[in-house]
Amino acid sequence: MAELGKRLTIKLGELSGTEAFIWALVAFLGYRWVHMSARYVARLRHVRDIPSTPTLFFGFEKGPRTGLPHIPWVCPVNAYTPRQPWLKYERVRSDLIALPSLLSAHMAYLTASPRLAHIVSQNLDAFRKPTYLGRYTAMNVFGKNLLSAEDGDEHRRHATVIKRCFNECSMENVWDAMRRSLATMLTEEVEGLGNDGSVEDVRETMIRLTLLVIGSAGFGVDFPWTINETTDEDMPFAEALHMVEKSVMLQLLVPSWIMQNIPSAKLNRYALARKCFHAHLYTMYNAKRAELSADFHTEKNSRRDIPGDLMGSLVHSQLSVEEETRLEGGDRRLAGLTESEIIGNMCYLALYPEWQEEVHREVKAVCKSGMPGYGDLQRLPLCLAVCLEALRLRDVVVSNFKEATRDIIAPYSTWDEHGIISHHEHVIKQGSIVVIDQTAAQLNPFTWGSDRLNFNPRRHLAASYSRAIGFEGSGGRSPFVGFALGPRQCMGKRFAEVEMTSFISGVCSEYIIEPVGLNADESWEEMRTRMLDDTKEHLTLQPGRFAVRFVRR
Structure with a gap:
């Protein structure tokens, strides 16, 4: 053995620098391969008692799972069933699926159990947000923000400031901004074009609508309905925000310096839009801060006089809690989310006109003449229920990731061919x-019932719905997880609910929304499939292109 070692030492000493490097690299890669293979085998053994989908790498993230080709084991995107989310659980008869992968540093699990979702979201000491993942680090392109903040002091610092922005004054301003923006949309897009009331591209129209709302409610700026593209280096705020919204995936994934140097006029304009968007934000922020700081401690700027726009509320909140957190682009993200949610509302209402009549009757019962205001919000439960049901059936956020900070025993359920449920436990490491x-x-039938695929907003009106359908272990909580759960629930939830309710009540009080078919032979089922299933996964679930017609009552 000693002689062998001596000979090996002599041989290694005779290697050139390049040869030594190659052998060292081969040895390192061999060690990594053995390490990963051993880790992968250990993971497979750990999850052998629960359904699993072994993979080469973790590919369940939004975007890749629909954009990559299906390759068994390497990238089994068909097993993720993004178009039929419940199907993968139905196939294995379990609401917990393991995703052991060879190359990923972390073991992963999928759960469709609202009960486990509540446990994971409520226990901050056992689960944290994995902010190192690409879905969170990409958001920092607009600055460190609430969505990508670490749990603990960092998140608390952001949340303390942001939470105060969603005050009653701001929410009333959101309601009124939506009502004004809706009137502009109806005038410019529906009644002003001399057509039959058709909106040919609902998504583009809703982008414009939500930008009007966020301009007014978010920044106190009135945007024009038609935003013309300019050739100026100093891009106007409305155009910059519109272009950032249209190119949001590129903005998150591609560094600005790359877009600036690629010989593409379109990408160069996107890079300029980001630069100008930042510049306008900071200019407005600093101006508002100087205005409020001048006499912040006087009665004029007391807490009961919080500005109505979200920008002003943000600055006022920072001053009141003496925080100097960095301004982030969170307001723009709200526009992107509610745009998709409002499109979903319109889609389902157009396909199910009987619910438009239900909403119309509710609105007229509240306001026999005129339009409901923010003060009537609590008297319009069905309007909000329509929004929640559309979000339940087409959740735009898709998924929420958490990392276990310690070993935890997680409950899950399986069932047989007759639907008889069995409860189990699994150790998540x-x-x-x-x-x-x-x-x-x-869409879990064991929490939402056998009619889970039906559009039925009234299911959200029953206060004891979770108990009525046997949502075991819920403590009376609803199985609805559309805005996430627990201490890190979406802070824009109230914003979205107010904006969507204002939109639904405003439209249904004066108009009927009709779907526009591709041709006279298109059946209702074909139309429904086209309108609902032609979606794309980006940062959120983005609806496809379809048209609707507004008919005045």
Whole structure:
């Protein structure tokens, strides 16, 4: 043995620098391969008692799972069933699925159980947000923000400031801004074009609508309905915000310096839009801060006089809690989310006109003449229920990721061919990623019932609905997970609810929304499939192109 070692030492000493480097690299890669293979085998053994989908790498993230080709084991995107979220759980008869992968540093699990979703979301000491993942680090392109903040002091610092922005004054301003923006949309897009009331591209129209709302409610700026593209280097705020919204995936994934140097006029304009968007934000922020700081401690700027726009509320909140957190682009993200949610509302109302009549009757019962105001919000439960049901059936956020900070015993359920449920437990090890599969959890038949695929807003009106359908272990909580759960629930939830309710009540009080078919032979089922299933996964679930017609009552 000693002689062998001596000979090996002599041989290694005779290697050139390049040869030594190559052998060292081969040895390192061999060690990594053995390490990963051993880790992969250990993971397979750990999850052998639960359904699993072994893979080369973790590919369940939004975007890749629909954009990559299906390759068994390497990238089994068909097993993720993004178009039919509940199908993968139905196939294996379990609401927990393991995703052991060879190359990923973390074990991963998918869950469609609202009960486990509540446990994961409520226990901050056992589960944290994995902010190192690309879905969170990409958001920092607009500055460190609430969505990508670490749990603990960092998140608390952001949340303390942001939470105060969603005050009653701001929410009333959101309601009124939507009502004004809706009137502009109806005048410019529906009644002003001399057509039959048709809106040919609902998504583009809703982008414009929500930008009007966020301009007014978010920044106190009135945007024009038609935003013309300019050739100026100093891009106007409305145009910059519109272009950032249209190119949001590129903005998150591609560094600005790359877009600036690629010989593409379109990409160069996107890079300029980001630069100008930042510049306008900071200019407005600094001006508002100087205005409020001048006499912040006087009665004029007391807490009961919080500015109505979200920008002013943000600055006022920062001053009141003496925080100097960095301004982020969160307001723009709200526009992107509610745009998709409002499109979903319009889609379902157009396909199910009987619910338009229900909403119309509710609105007229509240306001026999005129339009309901923010003060009537609590008297319009069905309007909000329509919004929640559309979000349940087409959740735009898709999934929520959490990392286990310690070993945790997680409950899950299986069932037989007759639907008889059995309850089990599985140890989720420290460092594992738990994906709350929101789109599937919202379609779980064991919590939402056998009619889960039906559009029925009244299911959200029953206060004891979770107990009535046997949502075991819920403590009376609803199985709805559309805005996430727990201490890190979406802070824009109230914003979205107010904006959507204002839109639904405003439209249904004066108009009927009709779907526009591709041709006279298109059946209702074909139309429904086209309008609902032609979606794309980007940062959120983006609806496809379809048209509707507004008919005045």
